[in-house]
Amino acid sequence: MVIRIVRMHFTEAGVDEFLQIFDKHKEAIRNFQGCSHLQLLKDHGNETTYTTLSHWDKVESLENYRKSELFGQVWGRVKTLFAERTQAFTLEKYIEVS
DSSP: OEEEEEEEEEOHHHHHHHHHHHHHHHHHHHTSTTEEEEEEEEOTTOTTEEEEEEEESSHHHHHHHHTSHHHHHHHHHHGGGEEEEEEEEEEEOOOOOO
């Protein structure tokens, strides 16, 4: 399993548009081949910072999404709403304690 975390800092004016874009495309992203989980997190105490957390069956599935028309449509618009550079991490599950 591969976990993708993307932390995004929006302008105040960009937050509402981002949320509309996310709401419009969340099902298509979640149902993209290889994606098993999609979550949007909001920073506590910072109204303009959001993080997406997604789970992918393998790196190739994530890369296929990142090369897709869907990603191009979503990211092409979302990146214009940023106040500063995003942080993105691709991680593999290593140790899980239950």
